[in-house]
Amino acid sequence: xxxxxxxxxxxxxxxxxxxxxxxxxxxxxxxxxxxxxxxxxxxxxxxxxxxxxxxxxxxxxxxxxxxxxxxxxxxxxxxxxxxxxxxxxxxxxxxxxxxxxxxxxxxxxxxx
Amino acid sequence: xxxxxxxxxxxxxxxxxxxxxxxxxxxxxxxxxxxxxxxxxxxxxxxxxxxxxxxxxxxxxxxxxxxxxxxxxxxxxxxxxxxxxxxxxxxxxxxxxxxxxxxxxxxxxxxxxx
Numbered sequence: 001x002x003x004x005x006x007x008x009x010x011x012x013x014x015x016x017x018x019x020x021x022x023x024x025x026x027x028x029x030x031x032x033x034x035x036x037x038x039x040x041x042x043x044x045x046x047x048x049x050x051x052x053x054x055x056x057x058x059x060x061x062x063x064x065x066x067x068x069x070x071x072x073x074x075x076x077x078x079x080x081x082x083x084x085x086x087x088x089x090x091x092x093x094x095x096x097x098x099x100x101x102x103x104x105x106x107x108x109x110x111x112x
Numbered sequence: 113x114x115x116x117x118x119x120x121x122x123x124x125x126x127x128x129x130x131x132x133x134x135x136x137x138x139x140x141x142x143x144x145x146x147x148x149x150x151x152x153x154x155x156x157x158x159x160x161x162x163x164x165x166x167x168x169x170x171x172x173x174x175x176x177x178x179x180x181x182x183x184x185x186x187x188x189x190x191x192x193x194x195x196x197x198x199x200x201x202x203x204x205x206x207x208x209x210x211x212x213x214x215x216x217x218x219x220x221x222x223x224x225x226x
Binding site: 037039041043048049050051054060092094096099100101102103104105106 | 159214
């Protein structure tokens with residue numbers, strides 16, 4: 001199985017400051033068609049998860065542009081340029097290139 | 113508007129069965145991969161099963177293979193998860209998700225306990 005390792009697991013951030021979450025996969029995630037099937041998912045407290053970033057760096061509709069994704073191969077990063085109160089929650093990386101599809105452990109973002 | 117509405121969760125004894133349903137609307141269901149994922153209380157996310165658009169290909173995580181069956185009815189825009197031989201470790205909120213993770217339902221809670 002592809003192991004997705006996130007860091008840090010806990011991320012206290014001051015409002016208005018940047019934040020960064022890393023995710024490393026145990027195997028490369030480029031699919032046979034050339035796509036990298038890697039997403040970032042946000043889960044706010046008490047809510048269902050929602051996708052923020054798909055295929056490494058594409059923001060979903062309605063996602064603020066303070067969120068950005070980057071990376072390639074086995075190393076990926078989610079950046080938040082200026083953290084706002086509504087960003088509190090748990091962030092997961094996920095891969096769906098190889099079965100079983102897998103998630104990272106989650107990074108809990110909180111306001112300092 | 114894309115909507116995924118799960119139903120069918122509840123309390124069941126170990127060894128029992130449940131059938132989850134997901135009513136889909138607002139997108140082309142019949143051409144979409146669909147997934148079931150789950151989240152145990154206070155834990156992270158786990159993939160459970162996938163099904164391709166025509167229902168001919170299915171994939172299961174090892175822990176549920178042989179006990180769970182994913183299926184779909186494209187005429188009714190519905191996704192299903194038949195769960196047999198339930199165990200305490202299957203206790204979780206189960207989510208219906210469109211391929212690629214682009215949209216998630218609100219989830220339905222399955223509790224396996226005596």
